[in-house]
Amino acid sequence: MTGEGSLRQSMSWLHGWAGLVLGWLLFAVFLTGTIAYFRQEVTAWMQPELAGSVPSPQAAELAVAALQQRAPDAGSWRIGLPTPRSNTVSISWQDRQSLDVKRGEERGGRGGRGGGRRGGGESLILDASTGAVLTPRKTAGGNFLYRFHFELYALPREWARWIVGLATMAMFVAIISGIITHKKIFKDFFTFRPAKGQRSWLDAHNATAVLSLPFHIMITFSGLLLFASTLLPLTERFAGGEDRRGERGAARALEAAHIESLQNRAASDVAGGAALAPLVPMLAEAEKLWGQPVSRITITDPGRPGAMVELLPTWNDKLIQHSGSGGLGAVKMRFGGRTGERLESEEDLPETLTARVDTALGSLHRARFAAPTLRWLFFLTGVGGTIMVGSGLILWSVKRAQRLRGAPPGRGHRFVDHMNVAGVAGLFIAVAAYFWANRLLPTGLAGRGEWEIRAFFAVWCLCLLHPLIRPLKRAWIEQLSLGGLLFAGIPVLNAITTRAHLGNTLVSGNWIYAGFDIVALVTGICLLQAARRVALHRPRAIASQPPLMPAASAYTAQAAE
Amino acid sequence: MPISLCLSFLAFFALAFSMGRHRQQMTVRRLGAFGRFSAPAGWGLLLLSPLPFALLPNEGIALTEWFGVLTVAATGVLLMLTYRPRALPLAAAAVSVLLLILALLVVLPGRV
Numbered sequence: 001m002t003g004e005g006s007l008r009q010s011m012s013w014l015h016g017w018a019g020l021v022l023g024w025l026l027f028a029v030f031l032t033g034t035i036a037y038f039r040q041e042v043t044a045w046m047q048p049e050l051a052g053s054v055p056s057p058q059a060a061e062l063a064v065a066a067l068q069q070r071a072p073d074a075g076s077w078r079i080g081l082p083t084p085r086s087n088t089v090s091i092s093w094q095d096r097q098s099l100d101v102k103r104g105e106e107r108g109g110r111g112g113r114g115g116g117r118r119g120g121g122e123s124l125i126l127d128a129s130t131g132a133v134l135t136p137r138k139t140a141g142g143n144f145l146y147r148f149h150f151e152l153y154a155l156p157r158e159w160a161r162w163i164v165g166l167a168t169m170a171m172f173v174a175i176i177s178g179i180i181t182h183k184k185i186f187k188d189f190f191t192f193r194p195a196k197g198q199r200s201w202l203d204a205h206n207a208t209a210v211l212s213l214p215f216h217i218m219i220t221f222s223g224l225l226l227f228a229s230t231l232l233p234l235t236e237r238f239a240g241g242e243d244r245r246g247e248r249g250a251a252r253a254l255e256a257a258h259i260e261s262l263q264n265r266a267a268s269d270v271a272g273g274a275a276l277a278p279l280v281p282m283l284a285e286a287e288k289l290w291g292q293p294v295s296r297i298t299i300t301d302p303g304r305p306g307a308m309v310e311l312l313p314t315w316n317d318k319l320i321q322h323s324g325s326g327g328l329g330a331v332k333m334r335f336g337g338r339t340g341e342r343l344e345s346e347e348d349l350p351e352t353l354t355a356r357v358d359t360a361l362g363s364l365h366r367a368r369f370a371a372p373t374l375r376w377l378f379f380l381t382g383v384g385g386t387i388m389v390g391s392g393l394i395l396w397s398v399k400r401a402q403r404l405r406g407a408p409p410g411r412g413h414r415f416v417d418h419m420n421v422a423g424v425a426g427l428f429i430a431v432a433a434y435f436w437a438n439r440l441l442p443t444g445l446a447g448r449g450e451w452e453i454r455a456f457f458a459v460w461c462l463c464l465l466h467p468l469i470r471p472l473k474r475a476w477i478e479q480l481s482l483g484g485l486l487f488a489g490i491p492v493l494n495a496i497t498t499r500a501h502l503g504n505t506l507v508s509g510n511w512i513y514a515g516f517d518i519v520a521l522v523t524g525i526c527l528l529q530a531a532r533r534v535a536l537h538r539p540r541a542i543a544s545q546p547p548l549m550p551a552a553s554a555y556t557a558q559a560a561e
Numbered sequence: 562m563p564i565s566l567c568l569s570f571l572a573f574f575a576l577a578f579s580m581g582r583h584r585q586q587m588t589v590r591r592l593g594a595f596g597r598f599s600a601p602a603g604w605g606l607l608l609l610s611p612l613p614f615a616l617l618p619n620e621g622i623a624l625t626e627w628f629g630v631l632t633v634a635a636t637g638v639l640l641m642l643t644y645r646p647r648a649l650p651l652a653a654a655a656v657s658v659l660l661l662i663l664a665l666l667v668v669l670p671g672r673v
Binding site: 187189190191192193194207211212214215218291317318319320360364369373374377378380381384 | 629630639642
């Protein structure tokens with residue numbers, strides 16, 4: 001017995017089972033995770049009332065005017081400017097009282113997570129050219145798909161993270177065993193032989209795996225690291241990564257004290273008048289230094305002597321920059337609110353090497369640093385990963401069907417076939433249904449976001465039941481066709497129900513909305529094409545030999561798709 | 562990024578060209594001078610392909626972009642070999658011209 005042969009065989013066995021057991025979950029994680037690269041864009045598309053807003057250079061001033069009118073005495077103002085990923089302006093403010101409470105806590109080092117959102121605040125979305133208040137429909141948005149990607153839904157958070165964490169571990173095992181199993185990585189590098197049954201599925205699986213291998217290794221390893229505190233609770237103590245809660249409180253206290261001293265400095269500067277200095281020069285100064293526009297502005301104590309303006313860039317430009325909530329926070333620039341003079345420019349990087357590696361891998365996974373082109377590359381490699389998992393699942397079944405040579409498949413095999421239909425084709429239908437629900441549910445419906453999510457799961461459950469009453473091949477064709485029709489129909493539905501349709505968005509160059517419609521259309525066409533291929537396929541092996549048992553061979557014929 | 566994409570597309574084309582099976586797909590009969598040197602040329606171009614990213618300020622992001630570009634370029638070669646194999650040499654020639662134009666666009670403003 002040769003060592004290499006047996007190693008490859010056992011690795012092949014390991015690869016098959018590691019991939020299968022949590023494969024459907026992995027497919028869902030990959031699919032929703034890939035969509036989540038465009039989380040903000042998906043949310044924007046799901047709020048078509050915002051589509052008419054056009055970014056303008058006056059956006060910051062419009063926001064300040066709106067804040068001055070609505071909340072002149074607020075303790076702090078926040079402005080989110082239009083970016084390539086959002087065409088509106090968001091404003092929010094916080095009452096002085098609630099802000100004082102929060103500051104007190106921070107000084108005591110007890111600053112909680114997301115404290116800025118606590119009561120006494122309000123937020124609005126404005127048109128970026130007119131300053132008019134926009135009221136979008138309520139939606140679960142891209143956020144649901146993003147959360148589902150690592151926390152599933154309606155399960156206790158720890159449980160869900162454990163489940164997805166185990167799936168990630170299985171993925172890691174599958175990658176390593178897959179590389180060892182693959183006989184001819186270099187020889188088959190560019191090989192894809194379509195319409196050849198098992199051969200084609202193997203080629204598709206290999207090609208998508210090998211060509212985006214750097215992505216697969218990165219995304220799986222960093223995914224594991226993001227789960228590290230769940231899977232290995234002790235690591236927090238050693239790794240010193242992004243999420244040390246205790247030290248974060250202390251850091252917040254330090255930061256609060258630092259800001260207070262800056263504000264005192266700004267207040268003692270008598271050069272400026274009482275009013276807020278114009279923001280435009282500050283934005284220009286920051287843009288010049290950073291080489292990219294500002295995306296967020298925080299104004300502390302507006303209208304007071306110690307008023308201070310804090311600017312954040314649009315995206316991180318280093319992997320080791322911590323991507324906190326919203327993906328920013330490592331790089332800041334602060335100005336005196338009345339003088340408009342720059343007080344400081346700060347870059348906060350993790351100190352130890354471990355923390356830097358950890359932060360960099362976290363950044364890579366979430367890709368919040370990615371500007372549009374790079375974001376598309378992430379999305380495309382994510383699509384490759386989704387195809388890889390899906391083709392792997394189908395390959396498992398096809399390979400075993402081939403081995404049966406017409407004998408009836410066992411219960412386990414039938415279960416895998418059944419789950420493949422619902423887990424692969426059915427998930428596409430469920431995601432499409434989620435988007436359809438967004439357009440079809442009444443805009444004033446209470447708990448609208450929840451209803452969108454219910455539509456997603458209800459449709460997915462139906463997809464799980466559907467293969468029970470249909471022959472396998474029919475089930476595949478029907479679910480792929482339905483998914484294809486629903487996706488390809490999204491631009492049409494959008495045109496009927498909103499004004500944010502391709503006819504308008506393409507003309508005005510509104511790529512956030514147009515891009516969604518186009519990707520949906522392409523997805524739909526691909527699914528319809530897949531359905532057509534399944535329908536046209538006649539397995540050669542079965543045709544050339546007389547069937548052993550009519551029912552069983554018909555079944556294998558379907559399984560061999 | 563476009564320059565790197567062109568370089569890596571040409572690199573993968575050359576590597577595919579050096580493999581007998583893929584050369585058959587492209588229906589190239591005679592090996593020619595390029596045939597003999599296509600493998601080293603492919604590896605050489607592949608080594609050159611990250612260089613345009615050296616201009617980027619951050620090496621981590623540059624590396625990320627390079628990996629993404631490699632994946633896209635290799636996928637392009639694979640899809641063409643599968644569905645339009647005979648057009649691949651033509652596509653490679655077109656990409657070479659494009660690469661030349663892009664390179665000139667980068668170099669010229671510095672000289673003038």
